[in-house]
Amino acid sequence: MAKEKPDLVYGTLDMLILKALQYDPRHGLAIADRIQQMSNDILHVEQGSLYPALYRLEAQGWIKAEWGVSDNNRKARYYKLTAAGRKQLSAEEEHWLRITKGIDLVLAGG
Amino acid sequence: MAKEKPDLVYGTLDMLILKALQYDPRHGLAIADRIQQMSNDILHVEQGSLYPALYRLEAQGWIKAEWGVSDNNRKARYYKLTAAGRKQLSAEEEHWLRITKGIDLVLAGG
DNA sequence: ATCCTTTACCAAGACTGTCTAGGCATCCAA
DNA sequence: TTGGATGCCTAGACAGTCTTGGTAAAGGAT
Numbered sequence: 261m262a263k264e265k266p267d268l269v270y271g272t273l274d275m276l277i278l279k280a281l282q283y284d285p286r287h288g289l290a291i292a293d294r295i296q297q298m299s300n301d302i303l304h305v306e307q308g309s310l311y312p313a314l315y316r317l318e319a320q321g322w323i324k325a326e327w328g329v330s331d332n333n334r335k336a337r338y339y340k341l342t343a344a345g346r347k348q349l350s351a352e353e354e355h356w357l358r359i360t361k362g363i364d365l366v367l368a369g370g
Numbered sequence: 371m372a373k374e375k376p377d378l379v380y381g382t383l384d385m386l387i388l389k390a391l392q393y394d395p396r397h398g399l400a401i402a403d404r405i406q407q408m409s410n411d412i413l414h415v416e417q418g419s420l421y422p423a424l425y426r427l428e429a430q431g432w433i434k435a436e437w438g439v440s441d442n443n444r445k446a447r448y449y450k451l452t453a454a455g456r457k458q459l460s461a462e463e464e465h466w467l468r469i470t471k472g473i474d475l476v477l478a479g480g
Numbered sequence: 481a482t483c484c485t486t487t488a489c490c491a492a493g494a495c496t497g498t499c500t501a502g503g504c505a506t507c508c509a510a
Numbered sequence: 511t512t513g514g515a516t517g518c519c520t521a522g523a524c525a526g527t528c529t530t531g532g533t534a535a536a537g538g539a540t
Contacts, residue, residue, distance in 0.1 A: 269469055270380035270497080270526060276476055289488060295476055302472030309527050311490060316526090333536065334487055353477060359379055360470060362412030366386055366405055367463060380497060380526080399517060419498050421519060426497090444506065444516055 267304040273313045274322075275352040276303070278345055281323060285340035287330055288314060314339060322348045377414040383423045384432075385462040386413070388455055391433060397446035398424060424449060432458045 268276075280286065280294045291314075292305040317323045322345035330336040341349070378386075390396065390404045401424075402415040427433045432455035440446040451459070 268527075269382075269473065272379075272473055273526080276473070279476055279479075282479070287488075288490095298476045298479075299472035300475055302468060303476070306528060307489080308491090308529065312526075330488075332487060334489095335535075336488060356473070356477070358412060362409035363379065363382055363386070363466070365410055366389055366408040366413070367466070369389075369392070369408075378498075383497080397517075398519095416499060417518080418500065418520085422497075440517075442507075442516060444518095446517060 267306070268309065272356065273305065273309060274317060275349065275356060276305075277310075277313055277317060278322060278341060278349040278352065281339055281341045281345070282349065285326075285338045287328070287336035287338050289336075290330070291339070317345070320348070321345075377416070378419070382466065383415065383419060384427060385459065385466060386415075387420075387423055387427060388432060388451060388459040388462065391449060391451045391455070392459065395436075395448045395450035397438070397440055397448050399446075400440070401449070427455070430458070431455075 276295050277291055280291045280298070286294060288310055289307075292307070292310050295303055295305050314323070314325075318325055318339070322342060323339045324342050326338050326340075328336055328338045386405050387401055390401045390408070396404060398420055399417075402417070402420050405413055405415050424433070424435075428435055428449070432452060433449045434452055436448050436450075438446055438448045
């Protein structure tokens with residue numbers, strides 16, 4: 261059997277996470293759930309991709325973490341966007357639009 | 371300085387190459403040129419990405435290679451789509467549309 | 481009380497695809 | 511005869527995702 265393509269487009273997870281945090285802070289699994297739900301179940305975020313991405317983003321200063329308690333009364337690490345994160349999000353959206361436009365032009369057949 | 375994003379969306383090169391070969395056989399550099407041109411200079415394909423991709427595609431049986439002579443009278447390896455390659459192209463386009471729709475839904479803000 | 485399931489976080493290593501940075505051969509013009 | 515342009519090619523670094531494993535705590539069921 262052929263190997264399946266990943267559930268994500270490589271390199272877009274950071275943008276998706278920032279977007280999921282745009283309006284409210286959330287904890288890790290809630291971010292993954294939110295992305296899946298916002299995408300109408302098209303996208304699926306594996307935990308093994310999620311947590312490394314969260315560290316990346318935090319290390320870049322785009323999100324900030326804080327321990328809290330989830331709706332289910334469990335210890336959870338809440339992330340929220342920083343000002344730099346908002347800037348980054350808008351830069352990534354712009355980049356995404358630009359590149360996908362390029363790809364769409366190619367697919368449209370020149 | 372921040373690191374620049376790549377000129378391509380990781381994982382889309384195979385699709386772009388297949389698309390560039392959809393109507394005519396071409397040699398390697400001409401494929402890269404064609405993608406760049408079709409995308410209005412938005413996308414740029416490095417040789418170090420191009421050739422490995424061509425081997426991949428040939429190994430999968432999606433393209434077939436043959437030595438020839440370029441317009442500039444140079445030895446060049448011409449690639450053309452196979453029947454399986456056409457199928458693959460359409461599968462990849464479908465997958466691309468699906469995933470980008472998911473991403474666009476997320477970006478639209480849920 | 482004890483177990484089981486669910487929630488939540490985390491890590492190690494494999495894998496894949498792109499990029500950087502080289503190199504070789506040939507053609508043609510200066 | 512030298513140098514630029516064309517065309518193919520490779521090795522190794524690198525980044526991001528996936529697979530697979532784990533821990534801990536809450537809450538319900540037995």
